[in-house]
Amino acid sequence: MKKTILLASIFLFSLTGFAQEAEDLVGVWEPGHGKAKVKIDKIDDKFYGKIVWLKEPNDPDTGEPKVDKNNPDKSMRDVPLRGYRILKDFEYKGKGVWEEGTIYDPEKGETYDCIITMKDENTLDIRGYIGVKTFGRSDTWRRLKMKKK
């Protein structure tokens, strides 16, 4: 009986640890180009990231807030980029890796398969790729925090 309780406890602890690790992804991050900030949230068991800040929020051609003008779906081209969900459907696979998700590049209007790897607690390696990971491009994102006032 004691052995069963011990095994069950170890199992529960490892599950809790796994879930805690998974949530390390939640937060506000800055992509390598520094032109945006992306907030990653957990919704149900998956992770999603949306643009929450743009260095240049308005389109220089129109003076209006930037919209997703390169989206292949014409009905989406008026959707504001701020608030736009560019990371979708990531699942935690353990060892600091989130997979099964996609990343959207608003500059090209393209969606890529994506894998996120946590390099350290404040750094992410984001790799967008086509089909196999070889055909892709990586970027480094850094964690942001609220300034102390």
Added chain:
Amino acid sequence: MKQTYLTYFLSAFLFIGFFTLQAQEDEEEDWDMYDDFELEDDTPVKRYAAPTVSGMSPQRFISVSFDAQMPYNYEFSEVRFPQSNGTGFDVDESNPGVRESGTADFTGGLRINTNIPIISKSSFVWQSGINFMDTRYSISPDADFGENRFTLPNGNEARGLGQILNEDGLRNINWTNTFFFPMNETEFIVFQGQVDMSGNYALDSFQPLNTLRYSAAAVYGRRVSDYFRWGIGVSRTYRVGNMNYVPVIMYDWTSKNRKWGTEILFPARAYVRYNFNKNSLLLAGFDLEGQSYHIDEYSINGNSYEIRRGEVRPKIEFQTKLTGYVWASIQAGYRWDWSYDADELDGSNDFFRGFFGNQEFGMINSLENPFYFNVGLNFVSP
């Protein structure tokens, strides 16, 4: 009945899930608060120049194309052996006696290019690729010259060059590695190294490894903005047929409305670009193509006999997205003969003649300049 309950249960579950997701999405967001976010780890972050600029034609990971030249006439000189016999054609001799002439009814073949990212990080990119170019000839020799077999200095019988091209064709396989080193957000250095095996070999019997030819280029560049970068450098190249050292100029620019641009890596290529939209574009400009092709039959006494094929190709190229990351390309242009002369290389070691050297040629050949076409399918980069 059980099935009905199950259906209700699943519907309710999905509805609640959907409602929860929507509710989370619709939360009022105070966007201004994100102005006050700063780096958690404020170690100065190093940013790097991206390896491209906006609006450029998509980079090709894998490309398969077919190239075809329209019929043209050729004239080949006698085959001489400056190393084996000590007699060749003077470097300024432009119109030697014609030993062979005829029409190349077809010149062309399959081209397969790969350029695979091995390492692709913002701080360093290494791409590597194997490329294959098959050039087949269908030759109709002029009757005046009859059969062009002749005796080599070592006493062996050899076929005329027209017959060799007709029966064997020319092949090139190369391995190219490109390294992109951004130093900061603006400056970058590109190194490219290439090793080529070119000749009339068959795919089941390669030629000696001492006929491998090496090219390299180094460019220092500045990515001034998302729309413009320039660079200067030097290269050791076979694009004019002979081995040569030439300066390199990079000039990639895109207009602010992303319609117009240039893609220049002179002297290898230079294009003006017009983007119809983000899925199709037109390039107008030229390519410079060339290799030094080992002709096995003429390579005697340990020397390598090589056709120095160099051609300028003014062209128009249309590229369009077919689906996903598969693009089609169609080129039409003019194949202008820069060089089809030949050298006998002492011990297979190449030499530098450049534009001013006076080493004698083994053959001096001329080709008329036909139109050419190229159609291809490309698997392109994200």
